[in-house]
Amino acid sequence: MDYRPLGSTGLEVSSLGLGTAQIGLRYGADPVEPPAAAESIRLLRRAAELGINYFDTAPAYGDIEPLVGEALEPIRPRPVIGTKLNICDKDGPFTGDDLRNRMSESVDGSLRKLRIECIDLLQIHSAPSPFVTDELLAVMDELSSSGKVLHWGATTYGEEPPLEALTAGGRFRTVQIAYSLLDRTLERRVIPRLHEEGVGLILRSMFLQGALSPVWTKLPEKLQDLRGACSKVADVAQQMGVPMSELALRYAAFQPRPAVAVFGTISIDEIDSNVAVVEAGPLPDDVIETLNAITLEDESQLNPGTWGHLD
Numbered sequence: 001m002d003y004r005p006l007g008s009t010g011l012e013v014s015s016l017g018l019g020t021a022q023i024g025l026r027y028g029a030d031p032v033e034p035p036a037a038a039e040s041i042r043l044l045r046r047a048a049e050l051g052i053n054y055f056d057t058a059p060a061y062g063d064i065e066p067l068v069g070e071a072l073e074p075i076r077p078r079p080v081i082g083t084k085l086n087i088c089d090k091d092g093p094f095t096g097d098d099l100r101n102r103m104s105e106s107v108d109g110s111l112r113k114l115r116i117e118c119i120d121l122l123q124i125h126s127a128p129s130p131f132v133t134d135e136l137l138a139v140m141d142e143l144s145s146s147g148k149v150l151h152w153g154a155t156t157y158g159e160e161p162p163l164e165a166l167t168a169g170g171r172f173r174t175v176q177i178a179y180s181l182l183d184r185t186l187e188r189r190v191i192p193r194l195h196e197e198g199v200g201l202i203l204r205s206m207f208l209q210g211a212l213s214p215v216w217t218k219l220p221e222k223l224q225d226l227r228g229a230c231s232k233v234a235d236v237a238q239q240m241g242v243p244m245s246e247l248a249l250r251y252a253a254f255q256p257r258p259a260v261a262v263f264g265t266i267s268i269d270e271i272d273s274n275v276a277v278v279e280a281g282p283l284p285d286d287v288i289e290t291l292n293a294i295t296l297e298d299e300s301q302l303n304p305g306t307w308g309h310l311d
Helices: 037-049 064-072 096-114 134-145 160-165 190-196 214-218 221-240 244-253 268-279 285-292
Strands: 003-005 012-014 016-019 054-056 080-085 119-124 149-155 172-178 200-204 259-264
Touching: 012 016, 016 268, 037 064, 037 268, 054 259, 064 080, 064 096, 080 096, 096 119, 096 134, 119 172, 134 149, 149 160, 149 200, 160 172, 160 190, 172 190, 190 200, 214 221, 221 244, 221 285, 244 259, 244 268, 244 285
Parallel strands: 016 054, 016 259, 054 080, 080 119, 119 149, 149 172, 172 200, 200 259
Antiparallel strands: 003 012
């Protein structure tokens, strides 16, 4: 397993990270029931055994934090855990004492469930735009000074929130973004800026929530542009004699700027397979060139939030 610095945090993370949303709840374009607790713990420990040392979780992912805590507690050196907290509800961002109390309660709950004394990386979950306020930064500073949070990050959608994170005086040491061989929109403005500022990149959705797999055939006709692009990727995979998912994984894991590419699964076999795929190294230059030529006219179709249920 390749290890690389997570921006300027001082943390060394594996090129592959394990996301835990699917372990905690029904998630993705083709959702299935999460595994039982014992199987979840076995899966998490298998990932660590194979060298994955970044685990991405959240209180919003069902009852997953206690399982992550139980699974990883005995492992040495201890893996890096990135969890999250919400600063919004359906009415918008919290403010005042409500913001402080909710953030403090979320942190204390994550510490207890994860069985740790300090959170390696605490990410503002689905950061809205705008989200950087003096109130938020003050509470973040308090939690850092208390020794409960080592580093702060943000999970984001679109261009504005990750760029806004750069306005917070260096407090946000990582930014998590959606990135795949089809969704390269953030390469234009966002990724170069984050890299220049020493912000660690965490890549999610490298399989585009299953679209970069045989699931693409389930995409409805309203996503015709996306279906066409996926069909072209499938043709490239067939010519190489590899699964579409291998193209997607190797493309994201070896994008030009160091990052940790997070995948989710409920299958130990998939963990074994994904680690083996990454150990095969980057894709050949000519394949990357071919994949880079596949684009969508309607980039809004890259947002799984617009897809609806896939039958």
